[in-house]
Amino acid sequence: MLLGVIGDDFTGSSDIANNLKKAGMSVGMYSGVPDNKIKLNKYNAVVIALKTRTIPIKKAISESIKALEWLKSKKCKKIIFKYCSTFDSTKKGNIGPVIDAIMKNLNVDFTIACPSFPDAGRILYQGHMFVNGVPLNESGMENHPLTPMTDHNLVRWLNYQTKGKVDLINSLTIKEGAKSIKKRITELKKSNVKYAITDTLDNQDFDLICSGTDNLKFLTGGSGIALGLPKVFKKKGMLKKSNSKLPNVKGNTIILSGSCSLTTNEQVELYKKSNPSLFISPEELIKNKNYHNEIIEWILRNSKKRPLIYSTTLPKKVSLYQKKFGSNISSKIENLFQKIIKNIYKYNFNKIVCAGGETSGAIVKALMIKELQIGEEISAGVPVMWEPEKNIKITLKSGNFGQKDFFSRALKKL
Incomplete structure (x- = not known):
C-alpha cells in the first residue's frame, strides 16, 4: 500500500x-x-x-x-x-x-x-x-x-x-x-x-x-x-492504473441536510423552491414522541419526488435552539436522521445526498456502510460513491462545499 x-x-x-x-x-x-x-x-x-x-x-x-x-x-x-x-x-x-x-x-x-x-x-x-x-x-x-x-x-x-x-x-x-x-x-x-x-x-x-x-x-x-x-x-513508477466506473443504481432518492453553513443554507433555499422539503423542528422533536414516524410517512408520500429533509438553519437560530432545548439538541437531530434513514432504506431509498460532516457520519453509521468506491466528481471535493454490499449510491458534502444548485447537480450524477 x-x-x-x-x-x-x-x-x-x-x-x-x-x-x-x-x-x-x-x-x-x-x-x-x-x-x-x-x-x-x-x-x-x-x-x-x-x-x-x-x-x-x-x-x-x-x-x-x-x-x-x-x-x-x-x-x-x-x-x-x-x-x-x-x-x-x-x-x-x-x-x-x-x-x-x-x-x-x-x-x-x-x-x-x-x-x-x-x-x-x-x-x-x-x-x-x-x-x-x-x-x-x-x-x-x-x-x-x-x-x-x-x-x-x-x-x-x-x-x-x-x-x-x-x-x-x-x-x-x-x-x-x-x-x-x-x-x-x-x-x-x-x-x-x-x-x-x-x-x-x-x-x-x-x-x-x-x-x-x-x-x-x-x-x-x-x-x-x-x-x-x-x-x-x-x-517512481509505483501507481496502478485506475479506470473503474461505478454501476448504475435504481431506486428512490433522498436529500438529508444538517449543515448550518451559509453555503448549505443557500443550497437548501434554492432546492426548496421547486421540490418537496420538510424542516426538522427542534420543538416537535422534543415534544412529539411520534415525530420520526410522521416524517417517514411524509417521505413515503413523496418518494418519487426526491424530497429534502433538513435541519439546516442560520447559526443564530442554532444558538437559540441550544439555549432553549439544551446543547445536545444537535445530537438528538443526528439520532433522528439515523432513525429516518434506517426506516426508509427498507423502501428502496438507496440514492442518498448528505450535507454536513456530522450528518454524513451519522447516516453512514446508521446504514452500517463499510466500503465506499469513488466515482465521478459532482463539485470540487465532493464525489459520488458506491457501497457495493448494499448497492447504495451516496454523496457526502461538507457544509461549505458546492454551488448553489449543488443538490440538483448531485441528483443528476447519482
Missing part, C-alpha cells in the same frame, strides 16, 4: 479520496477501521473515515491510533492525517493532539500542516487562511456551532494545540521549488520546530510541496495535498 489516510470526518474523507482518484490513484474509502479480511490489492491508497473532529481528545487519539496501526500493518509507505481545509477546531481542539500522538507512534520528529484547497477557495498566505478572499475568521466560520474559527493565523492556532514549536514555510520558499522546501525543513528542524504550516496559493504549490516533502513518512492537511502526492508516486 502506497498511502494510508486517516480522516477526522466523513465528508472530508470522501473529499481527499476524490482528489486522490482525480490525480491518478486507485483508492478505497472505509467507514472506521476495516476488517483484516478485506482485499486491498486493487487500491494504491486507503482512506479510513473516522468521526473524531469534535469528540473528547482522548477518544479521538485512541481511534486515530487504531486506524494508524491498521495502516501500518498494511505496510503503507506514507501516512496522512486529514482534517478540514478550514482547519475546523478550537484552541483546545483535536488536530494538534492527534498529530502529536501519530508522530510519537511513528517516531518522527517533523511534519507539515497543509490545509489549503484553492479549488474550494481556501488558500494560505504568510500562515493566514483566506476563504474566497476573506479572512477565515470573517468568512462565517467564526459562527460555526461546534468549531468556531476566530483567528485566521494558523501558525498561532496550531501552537495553541500542540506540545512542540510551530513555524511557517512561506510561499516564496515554496515557489522556489523542492530543494528550497527541503532546505527550509532542515533549518526548522535545527531550531527544534516540529510542525510547519505551508502556504498554498494554487494547485501547482501542492506539486512543489509534495516533492519537497517526499522523504517525510507523515503529512497532515486538507484534501488539496492529495492532488500532488500521486505525481510523486507516478514519477
